[in-house]
Amino acid sequence: MSKTGNLSHSRRVALIWLISAFCFFALFKMALYNSSQTPLDSPNSNTERRSKLYDKMGRDLDEHGAAFLKQGETSQSLSLSDIFTLKDGSVTPVLKPANPPVRANVLYLSTEFSVPIAEAVKNIFDPYFDKAIWFQNSSLYHFSMFHASHHIVPVPATKEEIEAEASSVEAIAATLCPLKIVLDRVVLTSTGVLLGCWQVMSGTDPITIRAKLKNVLPRAPKKQLYDVAILHTSFARLLGPPTASSSTERLKTSNDAHFFHELVNRLNSQIRGFEAVVSELWYVEEYDVLALALNGRMKTRKFRLGCSRE
Numbered sequence: 001m002s003k004t005g006n007l008s009h010s011r012r013v014a015l016i017w018l019i020s021a022f023c024f025f026a027l028f029k030m031a032l033y034n035s036s037q038t039p040l041d042s043p044n045s046n047t048e049r050r051s052k053l054y055d056k057m058g059r060d061l062d063e064h065g066a067a068f069l070k071q072g073e074t075s076q077s078l079s080l081s082d083i084f085t086l087k088d089g090s091v092t093p094v095l096k097p098a099n100p101p102v103r104a105n106v107l108y109l110s111t112e113f114s115v116p117i118a119e120a121v122k123n124i125f126d127p128y129f130d131k132a133i134w135f136q137n138s139s140l141y142h143f144s145m146f147h148a149s150h151h152i153v154p155v156p157a158t159k160e161e162i163e164a165e166a167s168s169v170e171a172i173a174a175t176l177c178p179l180k181i182v183l184d185r186v187v188l189t190s191t192g193v194l195l196g197c198w199q200v201m202s203g204t205d206p207i208t209i210r211a212k213l214k215n216v217l218p219r220a221p222k223k224q225l226y227d228v229a230i231l232h233t234s235f236a237r238l239l240g241p242p243t244a245s246s247s248t249e250r251l252k253t254s255n256d257a258h259f260f261h262e263l264v265n266r267l268n269s270q271i272r273g274f275e276a277v278v279s280e281l282w283y284v285e286e287y288d289v290l291a292l293a294l295n296g297r298m299k300t301r302k303f304r305l306g307c308s309r310e
């Protein structure tokens with residue numbers, strides 16, 4: 001072969017390589033783009049989805065005003081005046097039997113993590129709200145995942161059916177990996193619920209957990225109570241306006257909304273970024289409406305997240 005032939009041959013080879021590399025790169029970019037379109041498997045898009053949701057929840061108070069000051073509704077469409085009463089000067093939940101009992105699947109936050117949060121919440125809010133606040137029991141901090149039955153769409157079940165549901169949930173728990181989570185922010189909703197909104201650093205994403213539970217609980221209400229991506233826990237419920245005191249007056253310079261934001265900001269500056277590990281899934285039969293939130297009657301089955309292969 002001549003020298004020039006050799007040269008043009010190697011040029012051709014180089015050109016083919018270049019074209020191949022370009023095609024590969026283009027396909028690779030397309031694959032990347034497509035994967036970002038499917039939120040189910042991509043941790044980044046789950047995180048983004050939660051951030052957007054939390055942004056929206058953070059705006060709720062400004063957009064809808066403090067509805068709890070005029071007897072608002074809770075996130076579960078129950079009027080607050082229905083669930084609390086002032087008895088001997090202290091706030092007492094009004095427990096109402098749930099018929100049939102609500103069957104909730106929740107992730108549980110152990111007291112190792114909940115107690116320090118509860119203390120910070122109490123320190124900041126208690127001085128200003130006196131009786132007009134209900135604190136979530138720190139032994140029962142939880143993240144609502146999926147309801148097998150709720151009060152809006154009750155799904156009655158026999159004892160046997162309940163046992164079967166519980167074992168299905170236990171089997172799912174065995175496949176879930178403990179979640180390392182971080183407190184993204186605290187928000188106060190227009191209904192007066194002080195919520196911790198969390199992000200997932202590692203472990204099984206709530207989107208996957210809910211999908212798996214839905215799969216083994218086919219009779220569950222189609223319409224669930226929360227967004228599939230959300231990972232939130234309720235810290236407290238404000239029931240009315242702050243009590244007047246010299247310190248309140250000092251803070252209440254302009255209006256209530258400003259005052260509420262100020263308190264939430266204080267709490268955020270203390271506990272935002274707080275890290276925790278979640279390692280239990282609970283199947284809870286709530287015999288009273290909102291039993292987990294109001295210290296009502298319930299039966300809990302506790303399952304450790306096993307992280308085993310399916």
Ligand SMILES: *[C@@H]1O[C@H](CO)[C@@H](O)[C@H](O)[C@H]1NC(C)=O
Binds near residue numbers: 137138140295
């Ligand atoms: C908080 O929950 C724990 C565990 O269920 C319970 O033992 C305790 O009595 C509750 N506290 C209140 C004040 O109801």
